[in-house]
Amino acid sequence: MDDRISYLPGDVLRVILYFLPQKEAARTSVLSTAWRNLWIRRKNLEFFESKFKRSKEEFRHVIDDSLRRYHDSAMYLEEFTLSTALDDETLQHLQTFWIPRIEQLGGKKISLIFESQDADMNIPYVLFEIVQLYSLRLEKFTDSHLQGLNLVACVNLRMIALVDVDVTNKDLENIANSCPLLENVTVQHCRMVSRLNFDVLHHLKTLCFENYEFHEQQSFEVYVWNLETAVIGSNICDIFKMGGSLLHMTELSLNHVMEGLRNLSNCYFPCLHFLRITNCHCLSGVDTAVNAPNLVLFEYKGQFVPKIKFAQIINQWDSKIQLLKTSSSGEWLPKLAELLQCLEGSNVYLIMDHNDIRKEHIFERTRASNKQVIESLSVRCDLSVASSLFLSVFLVCKPKILYYIGDDRVTSVAYLWGILKEEGNIKHESLPRILEFQEIRELLLEELEEANFQIKKKWNREKDWHSCPLFEHLMSYKLSHFRFILKWKET
Amino acid sequence: MAAETGTPTTLTLKSNDDELFSVAESAAILSVTIRNMVEDGCAGGVIPLDNVDGKTLASVITYMNGISAIPADEEKKKSYRDKFLSDKDFETLADMVLAANYLNMSCLMDAVSAKIAQVMEKKSVGWVRRKFGIENDYTPEEEAAVKEEHKWTFEGVETDDDN
Numbered sequence: 001m002d003d004r005i006s007y008l009p010g011d012v013l014r015v016i017l018y019f020l021p022q023k024e025a026a027r028t029s030v031l032s033t034a035w036r037n038l039w040i041r042r043k044n045l046e047f048f049e050s051k052f053k054r055s056k057e058e059f060r061h062v063i064d065d066s067l068r069r070y071h072d073s074a075m076y077l078e079e080f081t082l083s084t085a086l087d088d089e090t091l092q093h094l095q096t097f098w099i100p101r102i103e104q105l106g107g108k109k110i111s112l113i114f115e116s117q118d119a120d121m122n123i124p125y126v127l128f129e130i131v132q133l134y135s136l137r138l139e140k141f142t143d144s145h146l147q148g149l150n151l152v153a154c155v156n157l158r159m160i161a162l163v164d165v166d167v168t169n170k171d172l173e174n175i176a177n178s179c180p181l182l183e184n185v186t187v188q189h190c191r192m193v194s195r196l197n198f199d200v201l202h203h204l205k206t207l208c209f210e211n212y213e214f215h216e217q218q219s220f221e222v223y224v225w226n227l228e229t230a231v232i233g234s235n236i237c238d239i240f241k242m243g244g245s246l247l248h249m250t251e252l253s254l255n256h257v258m259e260g261l262r263n264l265s266n267c268y269f270p271c272l273h274f275l276r277i278t279n280c281h282c283l284s285g286v287d288t289a290v291n292a293p294n295l296v297l298f299e300y301k302g303q304f305v306p307k308i309k310f311a312q313i314i315n316q317w318d319s320k321i322q323l324l325k326t327s328s329s330g331e332w333l334p335k336l337a338e339l340l341q342c343l344e345g346s347n348v349y350l351i352m353d354h355n356d357i358r359k360e361h362i363f364e365r366t367r368a369s370n371k372q373v374i375e376s377l378s379v380r381c382d383l384s385v386a387s388s389l390f391l392s393v394f395l396v397c398k399p400k401i402l403y404y405i406g407d408d409r410v411t412s413v414a415y416l417w418g419i420l421k422e423e424g425n426i427k428h429e430s431l432p433r434i435l436e437f438q439e440i441r442e443l444l445l446e447e448l449e450e451a452n453f454q455i456k457k458k459w460n461r462e463k464d465w466h467s468c469p470l471f472e473h474l475m476s477y478k479l480s481h482f483r484f485i486l487k488w489k490e491t
Numbered sequence: 492m493a494a495e496t497g498t499p500t501t502l503t504l505k506s507n508d509d510e511l512f513s514v515a516e517s518a519a520i521l522s523v524t525i526r527n528m529v530e531d532g533c534a535g536g537v538i539p540l541d542n543v544d545g546k547t548l549a550s551v552i553t554y555m556n557g558i559s560a561i562p563a564d565e566e567k568k569k570s571y572r573d574k575f576l577s578d579k580d581f582e583t584l585a586d587m588v589l590a591a592n593y594l595n596m597s598c599l600m601d602a603v604s605a606k607i608a609q610v611m612e613k614k615s616v617g618w619v620r621r622k623f624g625i626e627n628d629y630t631p632e633e634e635a636a637v638k639e640e641h642k643w644t645f646e647g648v649e650t651d652d653d654n
Contacts, residue, residue: 003624004585005607012592015600019608027644030616030637031625053646062643 006034010041017042023051026066040069044079059084060093067101077105079134083113090117091124099130108156111135116142123165128152128175135159137186142166152178161186161208169195176200187211196220205248209234212256232257240264247271254280265289278302298346305335309342318375319343322351337396340372348374350397354381354389373488376401383407383415390419391440398447402484410474413482417470419444420451420484450487455480502529503537504552510545511537514552518559523595542593547586554599572602581610581623 008016017025017039025039045066052059063082070077080102084090094112102110110132114124122143127136133154142164149171157179167190176182182201186208187193193211198204199221207222210233217236224230224239228248232239233255243266252269253276254261261282272292276299277283284304291311298319300306305323321339323332340348377399381389383406402420406412419440455468457480465483473482500516502525520526528538540548554575561567579587584603591600611619620627629637638645 003626004582005623006625008585008588009592012588012600012604015604016588016607016611019601019605020612023644024612026641027616028611028619029641030629030634031620031627033628033633035625036637052643054643058643 006032013038014041014043018044021051022046022048037069037073040066040073040075043076044081045070045077046079046081047083048081049084056084056087056090060090063098067098067105070105071101075105077102077107079109079111080107081111081113084115085117086114086121086124087117088121091126095126103132107132109134111159113137115139119143122147123167125149128154130154131156133157135184137161137163138165139163140165142191149174154179155181157182159184161188162190163188165190166192168192172196172198185209189213194218196222198222202226205229207231210255231255236260240267243267245270250274252276254278256280258282261288262286265291267291270294273297275299276301277306283308298343305332305339307335308339310346313345317346318349319346320349320351322353324353333392333396336393340374340397341370344372348372348397349376349378350374350393350399351378352380352389352393354379354385371395372397374399376403378403378405380405383411386415387419387440391443394440394443394447398486398488400486402486403481409478409482413470413473416484417453420448420486421453447489448486449489452485452487453482454485455482457481504548505537505539506543506545506548507539507541508545510548512548512552514555515559518552518555521555521559521596521598523597525594540594543590544586547583547590550583550587551590551594551596551599558598568598572598576602576606579606581607 005013017028020028020042022045025042028035028039029037045063047059047063047066049056049059052062067077069075080098082094082098099110110130111134112127114137116139120143121141123138123141125147127133128149129151131153134156135158136154137159138161140163143166148168152174155178157175158181160175160179160182161184163186167187169192172187172193176198177200180200181203182198183203184206185198185201185204186206187196188208188210190211191214193214195218196209197220198207200223202223203226204223205226206229207227208229208231209220210231211218212233212235218234219236219238220234222239224242224246226248227246229251230239230249231251231253233253235256235258237254237257237260240261240263243263245268247270249269250271251274252272253274255276255278257280259282261280265288269290269292271294273294273296275290275292275295275297278299278301280302281304283302283306286307288306288308289311290298290308293312293314295310295313295317296315297317298310299322300308300320301322301324303324321343323336340350374397377393377397379386379389379393379402386404386406402416404412404416406415452467453470453473454465455473456462456464456466473480501513502516502519504512504514504519504525506512516529520529525538543551557571557575558568561571576584584607588600588603588607591597591603610622614622619625627634
């Protein structure tokens with residue numbers, strides 16, 4: 001076989017090498033003499049300490065050595081990426097040797113990913129003096145001796161992520177005012193931050209601001225009109241207060257928002273694919289309308305059933321509704337019926353997590369005028385309340401697949417087998433007396449055509465679900481998951 | 492011009508083995524080389540592409556048409572590229588990467604290069620030599636020295652040895 005690859009033009013080889021991880025690119029030098037120094041033609045250097053098996057000192061030496069090779073061969077270096085647990089020595093080295101050399105080699109995209117090595121390490125403020133800094137991620141810098149950010153020189157910064165870092169409001173303001181090209185900002189679990197003003201960042205495409213655990217009253221302002229992805233976990237979220245069209249937004253996650261979503265209904269999201277709402281108490285009892293014609297997935301998780309409507313959606317869409325202990329709040333069933341009505345046209349996956357609820361009468365007698373067929377219902381609750389809960393839910397929807405986690409697997413299966421498959425009473429001595437058992441049987445007798453028991457091994461894939469006789473399952477139940485496929489009568 | 496008359500302009504490309512291909516101008520200008528010729532007004536007749544053979548050019552044109560039919564959706568474009576390259580052997584990939592380089596089509600160049608890199612990734616030195624027909628012209632002493640110099644690159648990497 002002819003050796004074609006070694007004779008590809010240098011411009012082509014450097015692109016191929018560009019797509020190899022650092023270690024593998026450098027290893028090509030062993031292939032043959034032609035490859036001896038080929039790898040330093042790539043325009044990128046990346047060093048991840050987590051992939052390096054030797055000491056920190058040797059890690060630094062490899063970086064030194066690589067940069068020296070580029071320098072000695074007068075190669076052009078465009079991108080430099082370094083990820084490490086930062087200690088003072090490495091920081092010193094970076095500042096004194098690496099950054100000047102990278103800048104000398106033409107480096108335009110410097111990406112630094114640092115976690116603090118020691119608990120008492122201060123925020124490495126000197127990093128903000130690197131003009132060619134392109135992307136910066138800092139994690140776990142929580143020293144209390146704050147000096148604050150005086151100079152921010154990184155005008156080329158496109159991405160910054162601060163996770164568990166003691167930056168101040170003032171620091172963030174400094175960054176926002178000095179880095180006009182920022183496109184991607186993450187501020188997570190930063191306990192000193194109570195105010196974020198990113199109104200000046202007109203290029204902002206991705207924002208992740210999750211800080212709800214620290215301050216009840218936090219405010220944040222961002223320029224929303226170019227946002228593509230927003231993950232917001234803040235008690236107050238005012239960014240939709242203007243209403244209007246968010247033309248670029250494709251992903252929106254709202255987490256623990258307590259205040260400020262009133263004008264969500266006045267927004268238009270023509271490109272939104274994914275909407276996730278988690279524990280947003282401000283939506284409780286409020287009519288919300290979502291105008292997102294290209295929605296693909298809606299995920300909801302919370303302790304109450306939301307009142308949320310969707311304007312016409314063009315394509316097939318899914319909704320995953322996870323209700324946690326909802327039944328402890330009143331009138332949940334009519335609200336659920338209403339929500340399912342609003343989700344008509346969507347493939348609904350309903351999850352009722354009622355673990356630990358021991359109230360006997362959690363069901364309410366609401367019979368929905370039009371029961372919705374849903375893709376699946378997953379229930380987690382005590383056996384003592386299972387009948388109440390199933391009876392309630394079966395009054396408003398018809399799931400195609402039913403999953404149940406009760407007290408333990410054997411009684412869960414026996415119970416479901418009893419209500420879905422076998423006529424008359426179930427006989428299993430470990431079953432407690434079940435209320436409304438007869439009632440649920442009657443309801444199901446009337447409407448259910450067939451129930452098919454299926455199992456799969458825990459570690460198998462979705463496609464491995466298969467039918468199985470009950471006794472066989474009970475022999476090896478610890479290793480498998482089970483479900484029922486339900487076929488409902490045509491009405 | 493296309494924009495003025497409302498009918499799409501078609502270009503005729505000629506490979507180095509004299510095959511002729513018609514392609515919509517809007518798709519062909521993915522190649523900066525061709526775009527420059529069109530802008531300089533040299534695209535009136537047949538555009539000769541002296542460094543690309545007919546078989547490769549046909550494939551490149553399939554790609555041009557396929558990718559330009561996808562609206563601005565990076566994910567869909569990426570999955571089209573993955574599918575387009577999935578069944579190509581190294582010989583074909585080498586022809587295509589040379590053509591992409593000559594035609595100055597960065598998106599194809601990157602995709603093919605990434606694909607070739609993927610073949611090399613996580614493979615032992617011996618495997619790569621055999622796969623690509625690279626002759627080891629180091630003396631044993633030299634090879635040992637180069638290995639020593641780069642010994643960190645041999646650690647912690649799981650390589651597929653002989654498949």
